[in-house]
Amino acid sequence: MIPLLKVKNLSVKYGVIPALQDISIEVKTGQIVSLIGANGAGKTTTLKTIMGILKPVNGSIVYRDEDITRMPTPQRVRKEICLVPEGRGIFNRLTVRENLFLGAYHRSDEQEINSDLEKSYSLFPRLKERENQIAGTLSGGEQQMLAIGRGLMSRPKLMLLDEPSLGLAPLVVRELYELIQEILKQGVTILLVEQNATMAIRVSNYVYLIETGNVKLEGIPKEIESLEDVRKVYLGG
Structure with missing residues (x-):
């Protein structure tokens, strides 16, 4: 099956400072795919570049089998992509x-x-x-x-959801994530950025761990949460 979204070898700079370095991710229709990692890892930059707010220095963004790498943001919205x-x-x-x-x-x-x-x-x-x-x-x-x-x-057919749990109480976060799963059932595929790695892994079909602008690890949730380094650094032990 052709991925709904395919990002390949994407690099982005803020001036001369690299923000993303050859990042490649895929999002399949009907899934929640998460990008986890520390502050400043490049997660939000990835979403902004997919939305067309930031311009890559190289790499490609293919959505529904169409190259949208140079497409203006308003046109991406009309192509049924949205950023929260x-x-x-x-x-x-x-x-x-x-x-x-x-x-x-x-x-x-x-x-x-x-x-x-x-x-x-x-x-x-x-x-x-x-x-x-x-x-x-x-x-x-x-x-x-x-x-x-x-x-x-x-x-949207694809929702880019950036840090939805930020600053919210745990009970509110749980309610919000129940609603996010309901949105998925209504036919909206979700690319999720979260610092709350535990919650992100719990609801996702596939997970990418980003560190300093690179994809360090990727896999299904069970694979990611079973890794000792991930548990220590991102899942509280």
């Missing part, structure tokens, strides 16, 4: 409803947009309860739900 950024990136002064509609900014199918809005409310009932509330007044967990809901409004 680290830190959520919601519009604090707009309402929940207005934030959600911004996820569909490139669409003109009004009836379907309204249908997708109701689907987001069904997945995240708290957003429905707070649809007219100013987004900046939501709790951290609710803001993360809003960021994901906004991403879903673009009707």
Whole structure:
């Protein structure tokens, strides 16, 4: 089966400083694939490059058997890729409803947009309860739900999800990951970046460990979590 996404020998620099060095990853349809690693390892850089926000110095990004390496970001959104950024990136002064509609900014199918809005409310009932509330007044967990809901409004086939558990209480993280697995069941493939390696490994079909801009290890979750170095450094022993 052809991977939904295939990143091959991708290198990115910030000025003269290498951020990624010949990274290769694959994401198959219907899976959650995780990138784990320490801060500054290159995980977020990988997602931003796939989204077209950063430009690679070499390598290729192939999505649905089409080379999108030089494609502008808006066009990638229309190709049904979305990024839910680290830190959520919601519009604090707009309402929940207005934030959600911004996820569909490139669409003109009004009836379907309204249908997708109701689907987001069904997945995240708290957003429905707070649809007219100013987004900046939501709790951290609710803001993360809003960021994901906004991403879903673009009707993605591939969601790039960057540090969804950051700054959230453990109970909220568990609830959020249950919702992420529900999103997968609805036909959205997920490339997940997480510092919470334990949670990422638990929900993933395949895992890449990134260190200093390189893929150090890759494999199915059982293989990765069985490695002593991974347990000591990333899984708390």
